[in-house]
Amino acid sequence: QKEVEQNSGPLSVPEGAIASLNCTYSDRGSQSFFWYRQYSGKSPELIMSIYSNGDKEDGRFTAQLNKASQYVSLLIRDSQPSDSATYLCAVNGDDYKLSFGAGTTVTVRA
């Protein structure tokens, strides 16, 4: 299975600040990259997908991809307490499988 590594947490940010999450992957042939949000006791929810180099913005979320560096990141602007969750980075592998990172837990302090 392809390796996906995320910056170790937990990450604590004050409300209104930017939370920055990082992810690196080992398979240079990967083409599809995803960020999932998982609240405690719930299943993962897809929040961002990115396929080409550069930035992709969706509301307060921005995903950044750099294939040359094998690096993908997620920025959460104006962080809210409701953003407190574990964020999983996922990268496509073989047979439509996804390789998941271990996750970074984010806590937004009110």
Next chain:
Amino acid sequence: GAVVSQHPSWVICKSGTSVKIECRSLDFQATTMFWYRQFPKQSLMLMATSNEGSKATYEQGVEKDKFLINHASLTLSTLTVTSAHPEDSSFYICSATRAGATYEQYFGPGTRLTVT
């Protein structure tokens, strides 16, 4: 769009019995469905991949005779945990992909299994 449901959301069973978990794609046809298991404070562990009408492909270390997967249609996959034991207690989550977005996986809400 891309809603996946699971039933039941939680189940308690006695050791030695079998439990069936259903996974349905409600508003799309799922080209592939996946079954995951997640233990507390750990990441997702892929158990198997299934396509409609064909046998599931199990990950290394997952007992196919214990975790029976049936993918009867493009909208329904079932996971049966046979002869369940307390160590099978876990959070079981299915996901599905749809045509045209084959790497995006949409997750069901999960089923929490407790074996007593």
